[in-house]
Amino acid sequence: MPTTTPTIPFSEPPYLTGLPSPYYKATHLRWQKACRDFISTHLLGNALQWDTEETVPEHVFTTFARAGMLVASLPAPLPVGWLGEVGIRGILGVVGVDEFDYVHTMIYCDEMARTGLAGPSGSITTGIAFGVPPILKYGTASLQARFLPDLLLGKKRICIAITEPEAGSDVANITTTATKTPDGKHYLVNGTKKWITNGIWSDYASMAVRTGGPGASGLSMLVVPLKGYAGVKMRRLKVGGQVSAGTTFIELDDVRVGVENLIGVEGQGMKYIMTNFNHERLTIAIGATRQARVALAAATEYVLKREAFGKALVEQPVVRHRIAKAGALLESQWAWVEQFVYQMTKLPKETADVELGGLTAMVKAQSGIVLNECAQVAMLLFGGNGYTKSGQGELVERIYREVPGIRIPGGSEDVMLDLGVRQLIKNFRVKTKAMERPKGSSRL
Known part of the structure; x- marks a missing residue:
């Protein structure tokens, strides 16, 4: 049953408002709550200040490392063998590393992005999330033994x-x-x-x-x-x-x-790089979608209370129209992300790299497009406050500045859209070729 606690429209994914979803099991819901509590305590409250100061204090990284909250940024399934070697068998006491799947990863990325900013969370997790997987996937046993223990425990970066x-x-x-x-x-x-x-x-x-x-x-x-x-x-x-x-x-x-x-x-190297990009691009898409949500929810909350011409801004049809268009893009994007992540939990890694590789590029590109729309709408609805680097529109102004940081890194938007279609066409041709009758064969 839907929750009776009201939430600002667009402020949470539907499953967190109590609406039914086929993707989340009890383990995922426990993880979401524990994640939110931990991140709210150790990152969320000071994120905007630290981003303004341009550096997140070292003790934050250490706190995440000690709680096992760095390894949650790795591609799922997690490297259970190595994590056991270094003494990490569970995270936050609610999920074992052996049961951690890509839905857990999605929840983690979504919660880390509740700051509305990519910098604070990125300062903690980007290195391990994208730097460790090549060693895990392709490194020799001796290479892994030399580097993984210190990296997984956060003793080295x-x-x-x-x-x-x-x-x-x-x-x-x-x-x-x-x-x-x-x-x-x-x-x-x-x-x-x-x-x-x-x-x-x-x-x-x-x-x-x-x-x-x-x-x-x-x-x-x-x-x-x-x-x-x-x-x-x-x-x-x-x-x-x-x-x-x-x-x-x-x-x-x-x-x-x-x-x-x-x-x-x-x-x-090219093979290693390209397969590594899949995790990077998907996690960017998840985080950017939450950034879009933070921006649009902030704008929605603002127009509910801000008055102009004798009534709340939300009473203006043009305001509702802007929110509606941005909201439709946002929830469509989140539905695609959820579907995508679910597919990741059901496909073998090798199959997912082929079948979802091109789509990963596209979902990443689309996340930047959606973020741009939601951030722009939020800035416009905040008016002068959304153009000011302090005060009630400060976060919206900061999010809008971060839009290019989603549309360019990890593969620029135009390149990603083209790559996605080329990969889909390539897969189609390969499958079509496999169905052709061998030359000279009399078989029907």
């Missing part, structure tokens, strides 16, 4: 380092090189990486490098030491939004990295 000044969404054309020394024991890494989230705080990077010739086939991935390491220079970049997430420019000058830090095998 990592980032994902793909993008370069001249190669963003065009991953196949990155130019950072990793050349073997004459004795074959080390790589010398040279180049630059740009817009690397969490880089400034990271001890390591899962880094895309060129070990071979031009194009995708020449790419590999290495675990490259960063903070305080010889030949590495890092500086923070001033960006328009997500300012507390530690966006970093990295210069690499003859950085000596042992060949044992190679992730997987040489020449397979």
